[in-house]
Amino acid sequence: MLDINKIREDFPILKREVNGKPLVYFDNAATSQTPQVVIDAIVDYYSTYNANIHRGVHSLSQEATDAYEQARIKIQKHFNAAQSYEIIFTSGTTHSINLVSSGFESLINQGDEVLLSALEHHSNIVPWQMLCEKTGATLKVIPMTQSGELDMAAFAKAVTPKTKLVFVNHVSNALGTVNDIKTIIAKAHSVGAAVLIDGAQATPHIKPDVQALDVDFYVCSAHKICGPTGVGILYGKQEWLDKLPPYQGGGEMIETVTFEKTTYAGLPHKFEAGTPNICGGIATGVGLDYMNSIGFDTIATYENELLTYATEKLIAIDGLKIYGTSKEKTAVISFNVGEIHPYDIGTILDKLGIAVRTGHHCAQPIMDFYKIPGTVRASFSFYNTMEEIDIFVAGLEKAVLMLS
Amino acid sequence: MSSIQKIQEEIIDEFSMFDDWMQRYEYMIDLGKSLPLINEAYKTDDYIIKGCQSKVWVHAQMEDNKIHFTADSDAIITKGIIAILIRAFSGQSPQDIIDADTAFIDEIGLKEHLSPTRANGLVSMIKEIKLYAVAYQTQLN
Known part of the structure; x- marks a missing residue:
């Protein structure tokens, strides 16, 4: 079992605020945060x-x-x-x-x-x-x-x-x-x-x-x-x-x-x-x-729980489409909501202290394949929590309401 | 005070009525939705400004020595800022556009969107507006 509270203590950046809100960092596929020991x-x-x-x-x-x-x-x-x-x-x-x-x-x-x-x-x-x-x-x-x-x-x-x-x-x-x-x-x-x-x-x-x-x-x-x-x-x-x-x-x-x-x-x-x-x-x-020291098996198990939980909550949002639904996948969710541009969603989420990646993710051929300009990508790490996913989903619902 | 400055002051006044970012953004999204659409004929690669994240199209034409801009974007927040920029710059003389600055964007709390690293095409759009103004001014001289 992974002691999430202890792990979060290891990452000083997770305590900061962005735009007056506690940081929710879901851009782990771009770069991971740095533990105090490093x-x-x-x-x-x-x-x-x-x-x-x-x-x-x-x-x-x-x-x-x-x-x-x-x-x-x-x-x-x-x-x-x-x-x-x-x-x-x-x-x-x-x-x-x-x-x-x-x-x-x-x-x-x-x-x-x-x-x-x-x-x-x-x-x-x-x-x-x-x-x-x-x-x-x-x-x-x-x-x-x-x-x-x-x-x-x-x-x-x-x-x-x-x-x-x-x-x-x-x-x-x-x-x-x-x-x-x-x-x-x-x-x-x-x-x-x-x-x-x-x-x-x-x-x-x-x-x-x-x-x-x-x-x-x-x-x-x-x-x-x-x-x-x-x-x-x-x-x-x-x-x-x-x-x-x-x-x-x-x-x-x-x-x-x-x-x-x-x-x-x-x-x-x-x-x-x-x-x-x-x-x-x-x-x-x-x-x-x-x-x-945490162990990659422990990390994989926990991240998979985060992925499953986030996927269930996200697909309940009207008009949300997930790209990449392979049987074997890491804790990454690429999605769009209706016709809303990913950049707009990313901008509103940022205002709410939530960091996601938007755009073509330096993989334009994949976006061309799906015929979309890009996606919103939320990517999770072992120091993220279920509560953060709740904040993210609530923020996303707010963004969708504003942008629809 | 030039007419561009007057419009900019008006925009600053309007935005000062909002208490928080959400109201500002909601207003901007509304502006984006009400932006007069660019003629589809100009929504081609000839008029596109490629940001990494969102695309912007700009078209300009001169009438009675004033430049009229139309523009569009595939992202609504970008479109909202375009609406603000068009309100400030469209229908103005080339020289006034050349002389104008965009500091009012900071004052209405949208500075982050005009950061050169934002990759939404807006910085390039302002550059494009200025370039059109310089080109038309050359014609007038």
Whole structure:
């Protein structure tokens, strides 16, 4: 059981007011809030052992290096990666994807096919379009169904010996659909294609085991899992990371440099040019520890209760339509009410202290599929409460009354 | 005082009668609903201002040396603010429009909607209104 009152005490921001009303934060899919232990870790780093890492002989540098590398090991264990050097620190999910897509420029040829799902966020569409433009490969889309699930039969047909890469999000950011990535990975591997899974929306709710999934690349952002902004994680299987060329040149990523020839450092440093976000990396580890101390099973059970309760209350509102009704979904509800524009609903809810996301959620192809300009998206986290859902539903009813 | 300033003062007076944000927004939503509709012929991509969140269409034409604006939006609150802006700027001379500012929007408590980060198309709409004014003023010179 989850002690919700104790958990809420861990998040100082939840005590604040917005427009004179207690904050109801339902934009967790955009970014999660930060527990005090993570804030403390950031303060502690800059207060006591801020130093550059991996090169200093002095104590501060050693301490900072140890803490940073410990964070990498925490992340390795969390995702059950075989090796800590298979965990690369980046600036975010988008950076992680770009690192992989640019690396594949040298591994993809004209006539090859790249498959991606219709449920992708723009950050998992644009880099691959760029890759295909540069290499002459063809981009193919795995279609979706009305309920917001991937059409797995169409996917199975689309995979051919020409398929070299497959990209799918673990969970859709706009709809909350949990994709059957295990099946997707196995099918892609049957033709020798590599698979990248965008885990940005899954990692706040699910603890993925990258070895059990046999995934080639798994990427996510720290700021959605109680960590700081500006830190991303890239898990890559060693055999793939070895094949990819370095992403950026600079310090940290070299072994020896002469003007004639530079040899690159091994993993993970080959992909971590320059001074990294040291404090951010350390704080990411603390955020994961915090979530693991609650337990992902406990989190999933509680969030599912929130989702069920909110769904029941919302569908009782006249004219409300939920987009994304897959059997497996995370605590995200994307909806519209009648012909009311999502922006109008979001504006009134904000006046009532309720934070939701409105718009196309950086997933315009999904909005085009449903022929809507966007949706209102309420996304829940383990620190939200049933009472907050009541406040949200009452606020929504008020907004609908004003806007109808 | 220019006629634009006078209208702006009137709008500020009207909004000062409201006690809270809800009444202000309800009034704005009513204004949005009563906004004379833009000719459908102008609701095309040629006249669109794309905000990330809501779309705005603006059309302008000159008659007797005054610019007449019509506009529309797919979001009703955005449309309400458009109605206020059109009331202030439509039927005015290009030079007066060029010289006018939009500080009155702050005074009626709608500042947040004109923030450049709001992505509702309104900031671009004001820019567009000013650009039309500059263009028509050039014709007059």
